[in-house]
Amino acid sequence: MKTESKLQQILDSGQFAVTAEIGPPKHSSAEGIRHHAEMMKDYVDATNITDNQTAIVRLSSIAAGVHVQSCGIEPIVQMTCRDRNRIAMQSDLLGAYSLGMRNVLCLSGDHQKFGNHPTAKNVYDIDSMQLIYYLRRMRDEKLFFSGEEIKEHEPRFFIGAVANPFADPFEFRVARLEKKVEAGAQFIQTQCIFDMERFERFMEMVRERGIDQRVHILAGVTPMKSWRAAKYIQNNVSGMIVPDELVERLKNAEDPKREGVEICIEQIKYIKENIKGVHGVHIMAIAWEEVVPEIVERSGLYPRPKI
Amino acid sequence: MIIAQQKPVKDIAAMISECKKVLLVGCAGCVTVCLSGGEKETEVLASSLRIMRKMEDKPLETVTYTATRQCDPEYVAMIDNYTKDVDAIISLACGVGVQYLAERFTDKWVVPALDTKFIGGSTVHGNWEEKCGLCGECILHRTGGICPIIRCSKSILNGPCGGSQYGKCEVSKDVDCAWQLIYDRMKALGKLDKLMEFHPPKDWSKSRDGGPRKAIREDVMID
Amino acid sequence: MQYAPSVRIIEMPCSGTIDHRVLLQTFEDGADGVFVAGCMEGDCHFLKGNFRAKKRVRQVKAILDEIGFGGDRLDFFNLSAAQGQRFAEIVKTMTDRVMELGPNPLKLKNAKKEGGAA
Numbered sequence: 001m002k003t004e005s006k007l008q009q010i011l012d013s014g015q016f017a018v019t020a021e022i023g024p025p026k027h028s029s030a031e032g033i034r035h036h037a038e039m040m041k042d043y044v045d046a047t048n049i050t051d052n053q054t055a056i057v058r059l060s061s062i063a064a065g066v067h068v069q070s071c072g073i074e075p076i077v078q079m080t081c082r083d084r085n086r087i088a089m090q091s092d093l094l095g096a097y098s099l100g101m102r103n104v105l106c107l108s109g110d111h112q113k114f115g116n117h118p119t120a121k122n123v124y125d126i127d128s129m130q131l132i133y134y135l136r137r138m139r140d141e142k143l144f145f146s147g148e149e150i151k152e153h154e155p156r157f158f159i160g161a162v163a164n165p166f167a168d169p170f171e172f173r174v175a176r177l178e179k180k181v182e183a184g185a186q187f188i189q190t191q192c193i194f195d196m197e198r199f200e201r202f203m204e205m206v207r208e209r210g211i212d213q214r215v216h217i218l219a220g221v222t223p224m225k226s227w228r229a230a231k232y233i234q235n236n237v238s239g240m241i242v243p244d245e246l247v248e249r250l251k252n253a254e255d256p257k258r259e260g261v262e263i264c265i266e267q268i269k270y271i272k273e274n275i276k277g278v279h280g281v282h283i284m285a286i287a288w289e290e291v292v293p294e295i296v297e298r299s300g301l302y303p304r305p306k307i
Numbered sequence: 308m309i310i311a312q313q314k315p316v317k318d319i320a321a322m323i324s325e326c327k328k329v330l331l332v333g334c335a336g337c338v339t340v341c342l343s344g345g346e347k348e349t350e351v352l353a354s355s356l357r358i359m360r361k362m363e364d365k366p367l368e369t370v371t372y373t374a375t376r377q378c379d380p381e382y383v384a385m386i387d388n389y390t391k392d393v394d395a396i397i398s399l400a401c402g403v404g405v406q407y408l409a410e411r412f413t414d415k416w417v418v419p420a421l422d423t424k425f426i427g428g429s430t431v432h433g434n435w436e437e438k439c440g441l442c443g444e445c446i447l448h449r450t451g452g453i454c455p456i457i458r459c460s461k462s463i464l465n466g467p468c469g470g471s472q473y474g475k476c477e478v479s480k481d482v483d484c485a486w487q488l489i490y491d492r493m494k495a496l497g498k499l500d501k502l503m504e505f506h507p508p509k510d511w512s513k514s515r516d517g518g519p520r521k522a523i524r525e526d527v528m529i530d
Numbered sequence: 531m532q533y534a535p536s537v538r539i540i541e542m543p544c545s546g547t548i549d550h551r552v553l554l555q556t557f558e559d560g561a562d563g564v565f566v567a568g569c570m571e572g573d574c575h576f577l578k579g580n581f582r583a584k585k586r587v588r589q590v591k592a593i594l595d596e597i598g599f600g601g602d603r604l605d606f607f608n609l610s611a612a613q614g615q616r617f618a619e620i621v622k623t624m625t626d627r628v629m630e631l632g633p634n635p636l637k638l639k640n641a642k643k644e645g646g647a648a
Contacts, residue, residue, distance in 0.1 A: 082461070086508065108468040111460055111478050122461065126508040129465035133505060145508075164469030169490050172467070172502070179465065179503055191469060238477035239470045316597050347551065351593070354554035359597040361558075361636045 001140055001186075005102040005158030006074045006307045007046040011187060011216040016272060017280030018301050019076065019189070019218060020292045021048045022068060024059035030067040033059070036289040037071035043296040044073065045304055048105060048189070048282070051078040055115025062096045069100050076160060077101045080109025085125035086134075086145045093135070097155035105160035105189065106131040128161065129183050135159050136184025161185035163217075165202035166195060167239040174205040181215045188215055189282040192222040193267065194230075195241040203275050212277030219271045220282045223264035223291055227251040261291055268299040308337035308428070309401045310435045311344060311421040316355045319397065322418040326367070326394035329356075331420070332386060332408065333373035334400035341435055344399030344421050346373040352399065352420060377404025383411050390415060425457075443513035443520065449506065451492035456509070458485035464506040531614040533621040545569065545606075546579025553590045553604060560637050563628035565620065567609040580608065602631060 002008070010017050020043075022036050040047060047068055051061040065075035077096050084092065093104065108128045112120045126134070126145070134145040135157060142154045161180040165173055177188065193199045199219070206212050224230045227250035234242035246263065253259035268281050281301070285291050296302050313319075323329050331349050339345030353369040360367035372389050375382045377400035386408070390396060395416040398405040401423040409417040425437035440457030446464075447454060456462050460478045467486030470477025476484045493499050511517070542548055545568035556564050566587050568580035584606045591601030607620050632638075 108461055108463060108470075111470070113460075113478050124462045125511065127461070127463040127465050128468070129505065130508050162469065167467070167469045167471050168473060168484075169467070169471075169487055172490055172499075175499075175503060176465075176467075179505070182503075183505060238472045238475070316593065320597075347549065351550045351554060354551065354558060355593050355597050358554065358558060358594075358599050358636060361639050362598055364639055366639075 001136075001156075003102055003139070003156045003158040005046075007076065007103055008158040008186065009307050010045050010305055011279055013305075014279075015305050016301065017046075017216070017218060018044045018296055018304060019046045019048060019280065019282045020044045020289070021050060021282070021284045021286070022064065022289060023050050023053060023287065024061065024064040026056065026058055028059060030059070030064065033064050033067045034071050037068045037073050039290065040292050041072050042304060043293045043302060044283075045280075046074040046076050046103060048076045048078055048284075051080045051107075051109065052083065052115070053078075054110045055082065055112040055117065055120075057116060062092060062099065062101065065096065065101050066099050074103065075101055076103040076105050078105045078107060079131065080107050081124050081127055081131060082109030082112065082122050085123050089126070089131065090138075090145060093138070093155055093157070097157065102156075102158055103160060104135060104157045105162065106135065106185075107162050129180060132159055132161050132180055132185050133183040140184075158186055159184055160187045160189060162191065163188050164191040164239050165193070165199050166191055166241040170198075170202075174202060174209060174211070177206065177215075178209055178211050181211055185215060187279075188217045190217065190220040192220045192240065192284055193271075194222075194233075194246055195243050196267065196270065198241060199271075200275060203277050207277050212279075216279040217277060218280040218282040219268075219275070219278045220284055221264050221267050221271075222284045222286060223288060223295065224250060224256075224260040225288060226256045226260075261295060264295055265299050268295070268301070272299075272301075308340055308426070309403075309423060310341045310425050310427050310437070311338050311401050311423045313343050313348065313352065313399075313421055314419070316352065316359065319352070319418070319420050320356055320359055323356075323367075323395045323397065323416075326416070328368040328370070328393045329395045329397055330370045330372065330386075330389050330393040331397045332377065332389075332399065332404075333371065334377045334398075334404050335373055336376045336378065336400070338400055338421065339373075341429070342433075344401075346371075349373055349399050352397070374400075374404075377401075377407055380407065380411070383407050386411075441514070442509060442511075443515075443517075444510060446506075446509075449501065449504075450489050451496065451498070453485055453489045453492060455485045455489065458483075458488075464509065531618055533618040534625045536625055537621050544574070544576055544579040545583035546574070546576055548583055548586065550586055550590050550593070553587070554593070557594070557599065557603065557634060558636065560634055561603075562634045562637075563603045563605075563624050563631070565605045565607055565624050567607050567617070567620070570608050570610045573610065599635065600631065602627065603634070 020040055025032050049061040049064045052058050061077050065077045068075045106128045112122050137143050139156045142150045163177045227247050230242050230247045230250055233240050250256045250259055271278050283292055331353050333346050333349030334344050349371045353371050357367050370389055390412055396408055397418055397420050398408050399420045405419045426439040427435050427437040429435050442456045460476050471484040471487055474487045476482040545566055566583055568583045574580045587606040591604050595601040
């Protein structure tokens with residue numbers, strides 16, 4: 001289903017897409033977001049705006065999306081199921097569309113236990129699968145989640161979802177991805193890939209089921225600043241796999257930050273050249289947005305197509 | 308059964324700090340089985356409160372009684388005679404019992420001694436776990452007999468989420484991922500295809516979100 | 531074998547029959563200190579009575595600490611009937627401890643009350 005999304009145009013035209021991530025701040029100034037957006041403007045096709053990631057209160061993803069958009073980048077508004085019930089979700093989605101947002105990424109959201117409000121009540125009125133399903137129905141069948149008709153101006157989002165090849169049960173991950181595609185997901189961004197071998201196995205299963213023909217998969221990559229950061233993720237973040245070799249390589253590097261960038265570039269090149277079925281890359285430079293232009297340029301993904 | 312745990316004695320003592328004589332009412336139902344509000348726990352609490360108050364030079368007189376159940380009016384009525392001259396009633400029942408006592412003894416200060424935790428069962432003596440979310444519309448036939456509403460920390464119906472790893476939930480390594488358990492069981496039963504079915508959102512109006520619920524069976528009503 | 535005359539022995543069929551209430555009652559009745567002598571580990575006629583007693587004592591100590599009475603006045607020891615000397619030692623240990631802690635605070639309150647009334 002066609003939408004006004006530029007990201008969709010790029011992906012549907014068969015070009016290798018580049019998206020990045022901008023994390024809104026823990027305050028009410030958009031200066032930083034705008035700075036990052038302007039910096040990335042010519043280097044990415046769209047940027048994700050995270051939705052209170054790791055359950056830490058931040059400037060809203062939709063508001064940040066408006067700032068990013070006014071700087072000339074197409075935003076991908078992330079929406080988790082943790083903080084809103086179906087009424088608030090639809091209201092925010094209508095609002096987001098009215099403000100020019102054309103891409104939504106649906107996800108469960110990190111548990112509030114990890115954030116700065118661990119005593120909060122989580123919502124999970126609907127889950128990410130249901131959000132995808134109803135968002136598609138909103139657009140294609142002009143129906144609210146309840147089934148009531150949307151008389152006019154239904155929001156027509158390009159619908160994204162996430163997949164985590166590093167979570168368990170591994171065999172079911174591809175099946176669940178397929179379930180999301182069936183529900184209505186049009187593009188998929190994966191969790192950060194550090195274990196390339198596992199990602200290749202995942203993609204092999206994706207191709208076996210022909211899922212890559214029905215959805216655009218963007219491989220998630222993250223440049224690491226230090227071996228400690230890598231070690232931390234390895235030991236403490238559920239659903240991520242960081243191989244020991246990667247930690248060692250960063251440990252032995254003279255300039256670990258440089259090395260982190262090099263590793264990321266190598267990964268992108270490898271994915272682009274060797275892994276069939278991947279239609280783009282999603283760069284999550286967590287609290288390190290400045291490095292995105294260099295990564296894009298040196299990965300041979302610059303300049304970006306003009307739409 | 309309902310699993311409850313006793314509040315800190317100091318917190319209970321603070322609720323009755325102005326009282327000279329209190330009635331402690333245990334319950335012989337769920338809270339006796341989960342060892343938090345039965346006859347024994349009622350007496351231990353009474354003794355603890357007496358010692359504490361005596362140390363403060365404000366002796367407390369206690370009366371203890373254990374009701375067959377605090378969630379049935381006929382058993383609550385049997386407490387009547389014990390309440391006459393007490394300044395407060397401490398209920399060692401779940402939240403239902405506390406409210407039944409408060410409803411019957413309208414002129415008494417009724418306070419809870421327990422925190423009502425969850426609906427569950429015991430794995431071994433002294434270890435209880437939550438199993439049912441009281442959502443009002445059971446879906447266990449769709450999830451292999453494992454409840455994602457209460458055992459998945461995000462109550463996801465089309466799980467598992469991306470935080471499931473090595474069989475554990477992202478919330479804690481001590482918590483099993485309910486969806487891993489569901490997957491394993493469905494696989495063992497040869498019903499993995501069931502997990503590919505889209506599970507629609509729950510109708511939460513059948514849960515607490517529809518306001519306090521009632522269950523009515525006219526065929527068993529006496530009058 | 532000699533031991534302090536301050537001790538009163540209460541015989542129970544098994545340390546495992548001692549319940550939280552009994553222990554709390556001794557203090558309400560004025561005991562300055564209490565110790566439970568259970569059989570040696572592995573020697574319980576009922577297999578686990580002494581282990582259970584130990585856990586219960588630990589729990590009552592926690593209650594006594596929580597309510598400000600002090601769990602130090604209560605303890606558990608493993609002891610066999612043949613260890614008279616060891617028994618005397620434990621009595622001394624507990625007596626010394628209680629001497630240091632002073633009399634049961636509840637008794638003090640009673641005494642003060644009576645004094646006040648007189």
